[in-house]
Amino acid sequence: MKRLTTSVLVAPLFAILSCGGNSNAHTETQTDTLKTASFGFSDWIKNLSVLDKPLELTQLKDVTGKSGPLQGDQYATVEAGILSGNDRFIAVIVKGTLKKENNSITYLITYTPDGKEIARAEVGMQTDGETDGTSIFKFPLADNDAMIEVREEWFISKKGEDPEMRYKTRFLKLESDGSIAAVPQETATFDAFAGRFNDISLPLTVSEPDVARLKPLSKLTPYYNFEELMRIGDVRAFHYGKAAIPGGPLYLLYATSETKNTSDYFQAPSVQLVSYMNGKEADHLWIWSASSSEGVESSTKDAVVEKDGAITLSQTEDADGPGSDYPYTGKFKNMYRYKPDASGKFVKTLTGLEFISPDFTAAALKKIMTEQQNVVMTAMILRFKREMPVFVHLKWHDQNGEQLVEFFTTDQAGKVLDRYQVYNTLKKTSYAEVSAKDGAVTGNQVDAADEKLEGAARLVLGNKTVTIAQDGMFVPQ
Numbered sequence: 100m101k102r103l104t105t106s107v108l109v110a111p112l113f114a115i116l117s118c119g120g121n122s123n124a125h126t127e128t129q130t131d132t133l134k135t136a137s138f139g140f141s142d143w144i145k146n147l148s149v150l151d152k153p154l155e156l157t158q159l160k161d162v163t164g165k166s167g168p169l170q171g172d173q174y175a176t177v178e179a180g181i182l183s184g185n186d187r188f189i190a191v192i193v194k195g196t197l198k199k200e201n202n203s204i205t206y207l208i209t210y211t212p213d214g215k216e217i218a219r220a221e222v223g224m225q226t227d228g229e230t231d232g233t234s235i236f237k238f239p240l241a242d243n244d245a246m247i248e249v250r251e252e253w254f255i256s257k258k259g260e261d262p263e264m265r266y267k268t269r270f271l272k273l274e275s276d277g278s279i280a281a282v283p284q285e286t287a288t289f290d291a292f293a294g295r296f297n298d299i300s301l302p303l304t305v306s307e308p309d310v311a312r313l314k315p316l317s318k319l320t321p322y323y324n325f326e327e328l329m330r331i332g333d334v335r336a337f338h339y340g341k342a343a344i345p346g347g348p349l350y351l352l353y354a355t356s357e358t359k360n361t362s363d364y365f366q367a368p369s370v371q372l373v374s375y376m377n378g379k380e381a382d383h384l385w386i387w388s389a390s391s392s393e394g395v396e397s398s399t400k401d402a403v404v405e406k407d408g409a410i411t412l413s414q415t416e417d418a419d420g421p422g423s424d425y426p427y428t429g430k431f432k433n434m435y436r437y438k439p440d441a442s443g444k445f446v447k448t449l450t451g452l453e454f455i456s457p458d459f460t461a462a463a464l465k466k467i468m469t470e471q472q473n474v475v476m477t478a479m480i481l482r483f484k485r486e487m488p489v490f491v492h493l494k495w496h497d498q499n500g501e502q503l504v505e506f507f508t509t510d511q512a513g514k515v516l517d518r519y520q521v522y523n524t525l526k527k528t529s530y531a532e533v534s535a536k537d538g539a540v541t542g543n544q545v546d547a548a549d550e551k552l553e554g555a556a557r558l559v560l561g562n563k564t565v566t567i568a569q570d571g572m573f574v575p576q
Contacts (some may be wrong), residue, residue, distance in 0.1 A: 113256065133215040138166035140214030147155055147191065150180040153333070154241040156223070157203070159194055168208055168216075169195040182207065183244030188217055188277030192239065202226050205249060209277040215330055217277035222249050232256040240333060247271045248318065250329060266329040270319065284321045289378035292322050296351055299340035305387045305402040308354035308368050313337035316353060323353065323373070324380065331366060332358045344408035348374040348443035366390040370402075371486060372410065374443040381443030401434075410437040411450070418454065418480075425478065426471045426495070429456030434554065449550035454480050454491070459560035464504055464522045465484070467499050477540060480506065481567075483552040489516070489571045490543045491556070496533045500574070501525050506558060507535040508571035511543050516571030521560065 136143075143166060147309035150158050159178035169177050182190040189212060194205040205223025210216055222239040234254040241247045248270055255263040264558040270282035285292075295314065314335040316323060328334040355369045369388035374381045386402035395417045402412035418429035434451035458467060468474075474497045481491040488511045496503040504522040507515055507563070514537050523530070556567040564576040 131519040133211065135215060136168070136214045136216055138168070138170070138211065140210065143167050144181070144189065144191075144210075144214075147179055147181050150182055150192065152242055152244075154182070154192070154239060154247075156194060156347075157194065158240060159173075168193055168206070168219075173197055173199070175201075182229050182241065182247075183273065184212075185275075186212070188212070188273075189277065190244075190277070191275055192222070194223060194372055200227050207239065207271065209273070209279065211277070215405075218279045220271055220279045220405045222247060222271070245273050247273070252329075265328070266326045268325060268329065270320070282319065285317060285319045287320075289322055289375070292320060293341055293349065293351060293375075296338045296341035299342050299352070301342050301404055301406045303340075303342070303404040305370055305404065307387060307389070308337070308339060310335070310354050310356050310368050313339060313354055322378075322380075324383075327371075328355060332360045332364075334366075342404065344439065345406075347408050348376050350374060350404070350408070354385075363394075364390070364392045367478050372404070373446065374439055376443035382439070382445045383424070384410065384437060384445060386410060386458055408439045410445075411435070412437075413451075414467060418456070424476070426467050426474050429454055429458065431455075431481075447550065449483075449552050450554040452481055452483055452552060452555075453559055454557075455559040457561055459504065459521050459558075460562075461522060463561070464502070468502055471497075473498055477535075479540070479543075480558075481556060482543070483556055485552055485569050487511075487570075488543070489556070489567065491538070491558070491567060492535065492540055493534075494535045499528075501528050503530070503533050505534065506565075506573070508567060508573070509535075509540055509543060510571065512536045513541050513543060515539075517559075517573050519565055519573040519575075 102501045143162070146160065146162060146165065148160055159180045161176060162179050163174070163176045167177060167179065174195045176196045177193065179191055179193045182192050184190060188209045191208045192205065192207060192209060194203060196203040203223070203225045204221065206219050207222045208216060208219040222237070224235055224237040226235045232255065236252045237249060239247050239249055248268055249267070251267040272280045272282050274280055301450065312391050314337060315340055318325065323336065325336070328336060335356040337354040339354040342350045343353065344350060351373050353371045353373065355371065357368050367389040370386050371383060372386050373383040385399050387399060389398040390396070397416040399412055399414050404410050404411060413432055413434045415430050415432045418431055419425045432453040432455055433449065436448045436450050437445040440446050457463060474495060476495045478493045479490060480493050483489055492507050492509065494503065494505045494507060502522055502524045505518050505520045507518045509515055515535050518535060525533070535541040558565040566574040566576060568574050
């Protein structure tokens with residue numbers, strides 16, 4: 100990137116874009132009158148590079164020990180870069196990391212070309228639990244030279260409880276004179292906002308969205324909660340469509356862009372459905388998504404939105420992950436039906452459970468046991484409750500060249516209800532000796548939060564399907 104030199108300070112570096120207005124409006128501290136910088140501004144600015152967009156703080160140049168706006172023994176390091184500029188002002192990002200507990204603070208500061216400070220605003224911060232057990236992390240995002248988004252994350256820790264995470268975003272605008280203004284949220288009515296979505300016909304079968312063909316959603320709207328997207332990363336939302344449910348809520352469907360991050364997380368373009376009653380969100384639901392994290396894949400697919408507002412979909416997740424001790428691969432698949440109640444909230448019903456694996460065929464098991472020998476294990480595969488809780492387990496016995504692989508069901512007390520053999524090469528060892536027995540699996544329980552299964556539970560093993568009946572008996576198809 101070309102460095103900004105004294106000879107170009109009076110020429111426009113970028114065009115300042117006009118932006119419209121964010122709730123979370125925040126009063127920014129600015130200088131009342133222009134004050135000449137108390138350091139050698141001309142020499143300092145020559146050391147800085149113009150930052151690429153989108154803004155990444157990793158681009159900032161280390162200027163520790165040089166005169167600048169952040170000086171003093173309290174800073175372990177100081178980094179800075181030029182955000183934008185024109186013939187009236189230069190905007191810089193300056194980050195100071197404090198020696199104390201590695202906390203930091205980041206400012207957006209504007210100067211006249213001859214070094215008079217126009218305004219400054221805090222756009223970043225990191226604290227480690229100094230305020231009532233609360234850690235704060237704020238950082239700036241910018242796609243252009245005029246609008247700066249400030250993401251704010253709080254990690255609130257209370258003794259004996261899991262940390263609570265809260266998110267917020269606010270926007271700042273660089274005015275043409277170099278002043279910094281908070282950007283308010285839009286003031287459009289909900290009807291006007293909903294009018295931006297195209298009508299969709301029901302029933303609707305949902306698939307991966309083509310966001311390149313959709314209109315972007317303004318981050319300044321008060322009618323969509325961006326908190327879940329902030330947890331994922333720098334994700335963009337789009338208008339997907341709308342459908343009014345007779346006598347019920349209005350559905351607005353949003354698409355989101357693909358995202359990746361440095362922690363090996365990936366999410367494909369997705370679709371979220373939000374239910375509104377009287378212009379306010381009643382509930383929301385992801386109805387299409389596909390993601391992976393550290394090699395483990397999960398997805399929500401097969402979604403159909405019916406005319407009466409009911410939504411059916413399936414959620415699938417890998418049954419194993421990197422470093423798994425399990426010799427097999429597989430996926431868990433849950434099927435759900437969601438129906439809006441009178442308030443627009445979704446009532447969820449579990450309509451099906453499946454364990455799906457290509458590895459439980461004679462040919463696949465023979466190959467696995469050639470590659471991984473002497474594996475003896477028991478694993479719980481499924482659990483569900485109908486009239487009674489039922490637990491589905493896998494028994495895997497491979498020892499001294501003899502193998503037995505079977506699924507078995509138990510009740511909550513650990514009593515074996517039924518067995519289903521998949522692979523048996525026992526010769527010297529008797530089946531009764533190694534097969535699943537009463538009391539071999541203890542501590543089974545169905546969580547109070549587990550939904551009652553209203554449909555079928557199945558094992559999909561290669562090209563065979565085995566249904567588990569209400570009494571725990573296996574029923575091959």
